Amino acid sequence: MRVTDVRGKRAGGRRPGVSGTREAILAAAQRGFAEHGYLATTIRGVAAAAGVDPALVLQFFGSKDGLFDAALRADPPTRDLAALLDDGGVADLGERLTRRYLELWEGRDTGPRLLAVVRGASASPSASAMVSAFMADAVMLPLARAVGTGQAELRANLTGAHLLGVATARYVLRVEPLASLDRERVVAILAPLVQHHLTGDLAGS
């Protein structure tokens, strides 16, 4: 996508192609949702920031919800999580998933953005449901499927609910002593439980 942008600049003011325009809208939407939250971000504002007509945003993404969903899916942190599949074996997947998840929340760039998305989304039931559906469909479910222990959907639900609950307590509500605990200590505590969600016996079923 960067190639398209560069080409556009080289051509000296020529309008970027369809994929460049879509990328520009997505980038403006990601900034808007992260900085102002779901409710305060508008199709009109995103269009203005991307330098396009609001009608074009609707043509590409259908609605504000569609734009939010696309912005989530294109977000590098969440793509990173799903890529854990390719990094190693199942034996320590719980540990790697937990560590990577916490690292994203503590990253200098990714942390504030996750916080803003979760805070912004919590003000809107539809955005909250989309964040949750996204985490399940795009991140947890592929991981749970790859593990191959069956009931991937339920395992993805249990993993996502547990990690999001801990992240909310530690990073959003800043509950002590959990909020100040060393990250590797949190990984050590949670990893066996996350591993259990992914590979353990789900109560005799």
Place this chain on the structure above:
Amino acid sequence: MRVTDVRGKRAGGRRPGVSGTREAILAAAQRGFAEHGYLATTIRGVAAAAGVDPALVLQFFGSKDGLFDAALRADPPTRDLAALLDDGGVADLGERLTRRYLELWEGRDTGPRLLAVVRGASASPSASAMVSAFMADAVMLPLARAVGTGQAELRANLTGAHLLGVATARYVLRVEPLASLDRERVVAILAPLVQHHLTGDLAGS
């Protein structure tokens, strides 16, 4: 407190005493927060519903945050949870806590109120932090202390974060298949993990 109300009525229109007035304000606040959420509930509105002067609400509770905190603490569902201490031994505390917690979320009266409080509170960081602090201080912490396995505060954090994450996924966001799973199945899945939070080895510390 009910005694005071009854006595007030028996006396035929005589103004209730201090404790009756405080109770009336609290009851109005609980209805207000549950039905309209934290942000839309005002000191003025609660005072009007309780038939008292707004200044009196402030005199009793100091601020809207103080009123919200008092309303949470006086709420029967949350008092119920803390009373689990007295119901039985430590061996199956994880199971009893998990079952009672889910029952409250599924109760005909308590479920909609919990949903309204969590949804209303999520729109306000200060109210969210108070709900979380309340669950930790008034419910999870006494349970973790009574277990006597050490690090009660951290155990309370981990238990509260896990249960709230699951409740959010199951009851607020209605993530499937978790949302439609039989309650006893969810209890069977979560109970060993909650028991581990309360009594297990916290990663070698």
